[in-house]
Amino acid sequence: MSFSMQNFYDSFKSALLYAPVTIKLTAITFIVSLIFGAVIATIRNYRIPVLSQFFAFFVTVYLGLPTMVALLIYNLLFMTLYADVANAFHISVPISDVNPIIIGYFTLIIGTTCSISESIRGAFRGIEKVQYEAGYSIGMGRFKTLTRIIFPQMIPILLPGMQNSLIGLLKASNLVSAISVVEIMTGALLPSLLYYSYLEGYVAAALVYWIIGAAIEILAHFAEKRCGKYLKIATES
């Protein structure tokens, strides 16, 4: 099998051109999922009636669903139901003008929210009860205790898991190419389509993913160093 450096270079350039699509998809999905995940984990941690049972059931069931299957189901539902729904709400945008990346966001956000909410639930368990009580005892309410005392202490516990989730999400984001969204993977293959030589495209895509992944790891490393100052002291002695 031959490997043309020129084709590889073209593929790499083309992949880089679409890197912002992947980065944006990954970043927005991650941030939104983090917020939703924190809300769900908090609801379950405080055992808020009805909602906590609902989310416990939903998360458990949903975590078993492969991302690809979910993506294809939502895409199919979207394709078949869009016209009726658009009619009902008097939306005049034709389906061809709707960017399919919306389905990608929807799928990735639900899946990532579920897995992140589980990590956050785990981090809640890492905080001693007396930390809450100390917050209450100086006169802070539930919300302030949560945001000023509990969440900040959860960050260092969460960081390794979040780094994992973020890289997992980066890699899962290329599934959206299945619903004709052009991102790094499809971008890298554009030149390959001209030359009928795919290896260069795949390797170029891999390289771009790897670079972004490495950047995430470096950032996480610094974040860990910064946030975990008091933890590090605790383990050093």
Added chain:
Amino acid sequence: MIELTGVKKAFGKQEVLKDVSIKVNDGEVVVILGPSGSGKTTLLRSINFLEKADSGIMKFGDKEINFKKAGKKDILYMRRHTGFVFQNYGLFAHKTVLQNVMEGLVQVQKKSKAEAQKIAEDVLEKVGMLEKKDSYPSQLSGGQQQRVGIARAVALSPELILFDEPTSALDPELVGETLEVIKKVAQTGITMIVVTHEMSFAEDVADRVIFMDGGVVVEEGKPGEIFYKPKEERTRQFLSRIIPQDAYVI
């Protein structure tokens, strides 16, 4: 002045407080004694609602709270007018000594950072922890952490401070320094309720000792009366177990 009347609390079927009534006057230091499981810690925690008593009345200053009907406002009121010192310190692990003491001043009492820092440094000086103001709790010994815990409670200038076995998690050689600090706080004239097993401390500092067992107040009185002339058999039995017979010849 704080007065509790008919306080009851059960965890499931286990009755921990069976109709407890106590009264503590302004400026009084009261020590609560009793074997483990006697309900003394639960009683203390009920006062600032870390535990919610099932029934009873609490009078605090001119406020009267029915435990059965206590709402968010009542709970916050009690927490903002009382301080609490925990058995296992309960310092905020992610904050330095100074930040620990400043947190309530800035976030709850809405003082400016500069003002809060001044108050915090003053109080830390008093407990001998000013040099360590930039350390994290994990860098401190138990005794030092507990002194910061006391500073955090005192800094908010509460009307009443509750101490929940403040020295029982400490190594024996660190108990002394912590008790010294508590004694110093007592001398400022603040009202205190202390749950402790430290007899000599109780004798030194307490105006009154309350002995609890099995979820009720068995007897109360001046430390000398309770320790040397207890009226109740249960008190005598308990004391004989924790006061070594020749304790005061050292």
